[in-house]
Amino acid sequence: MNSLDFTDAVWRKSTRSGDNGGQCVEVAFLDTVVGLRDSKDRGSGRIVIFGRYEWEAFVAKMNRG
Numbered sequence: 001m002n003s004l005d006f007t008d009a010v011w012r013k014s015t016r017s018g019d020n021g022g023q024c025v026e027v028a029f030l031d032t033v034v035g036l037r038d039s040k041d042r043g044s045g046r047i048v049i050f051g052r053y054e055w056e057a058f059v060a061k062m063n064r065g
Contacts, residue, residue, distance in 0.1 A: 004030065004047075006047055009029075009030060010028060025039060026038075026039045032051065033051060033052070
């Protein structure tokens with residue numbers, strides 16, 4: 001279990017997410033970290049945590065394919 005508090009975090013889904021039955025992820029930005037969670041399992045508390053630089057590298061790689 002992580003010690004970061006995402007209770008009041010503002011979660012958002014990609015604008016590219018369509019009406020696909022909830023098969024999306026959501027992202028929230030805190031001061032020094034980024035949280036990623038499954039949009040259809042919000043209450044589980046399972047969040048993948050990225051540092052800011054890790055997140056930027058992840059997004060850059062995904063954009064390159």
